[in-house]
Amino acid sequence: MIRCITIDDEPLALIQLTGYIEKVPFLKLVKACNSALEALDLLAKDPVDLIFADINMPDLNGVDFVKSLVNKPIIIFTTAYTEYAIEGFRVNALDYLLKPFGYNEFLKAANKALHQYELQAKIQQHPLPASPEVPAENGNNNLFIKADYKMIRLDMNKIIYMESQNEYIRIFFEDQKPVMTLLSMKKLEERLPAERFMRVHRSYIVNLEKITAVANNRIIYGKDTYIPIGNQYKDKFNEYLEKHYLGKL
Structure with missing residues (x-):
């Protein structure tokens, strides 16, 4: 109940x-x-x-x-x-x-x-231990996390974004349901490849390669997913935009 x-x-x-x-x-x-x-x-x-x-x-x-x-x-x-x-x-x-x-x-x-x-x-x-991850090296596009009482292989090419929910992380994908694991945002951020993933808010890490648009201080995925950009992360994200997009912000 x-x-x-x-x-x-x-x-x-x-x-x-x-x-x-x-x-x-x-x-x-x-x-x-x-x-x-x-x-x-x-x-x-x-x-x-x-x-x-x-x-x-x-x-x-x-x-x-x-x-x-x-x-x-x-x-x-x-x-x-x-x-x-x-x-x-x-x-x-x-x-x-x-x-x-x-x-x-x-x-x-x-x-x-x-x-x-x-x-x-x-x-x-059934508390889970902190999830071991495999860093993306030498073309490795996979991570391993512990979720639903088993080790799950994640394809980083399909990750859209990750959201912190207290001491847990919920990971969202293109073609499957989200998964949740016991893990800190700091540790996850350290192990993800920085050229592909960026923390843009205290509660969100995004896949830069999956961004559809950026508007009104929000990152947009598809038609109806909006990720806020936190003030302390704004400068770093704007540097990424300036580096990868034509024109001025």
Whole structure:
């Protein structure tokens, strides 16, 4: 059972979320909070597994609320403002529900949370050692990591980007489902070939060869994958662009 809370300053939105949660057998609502401050008080005493949080709230907005959490549960943002989507991804939210959303959309997000919850539970029950990697030398395009209780060979040619999720790394590919492993971003960054992979954010390492476009301080892959460029990594990434592209940035 996934223990969750909802946070929204709109009473009707809380009522809707409560109704949806009651329909999902693997969700248990701990409390419906009408502010992020109320949620902070609750979490200090009673941690939960999942939070459904509005973003545009008085006193403390949803993004700043998530940033303030030391031990982050699974986060699903609910908001009426599309411009907050990138902010949600920057704090590693699992999903983003745009108001008004129906039960089917809510259920899809809840199922994603269930998958994440079960994966984290397996890893906690059977902790994995730090993953050994094989550096790319002499034309070697493979890495080995430990995931799903076995050693998995990864083809670096097919990696799109890597995302840090607390002490775990989720690796995204062109033609297969993401995999998750216990590994630090620093160690991964050290072992990847620098001419092909670059850390562009505290939570993201990207494959430079797979970039589709760059716009509004974001790296774009395909049609709907956007990776934010962190301020401390911006100069290094701009140097890469200046070196490889015609014209001025």
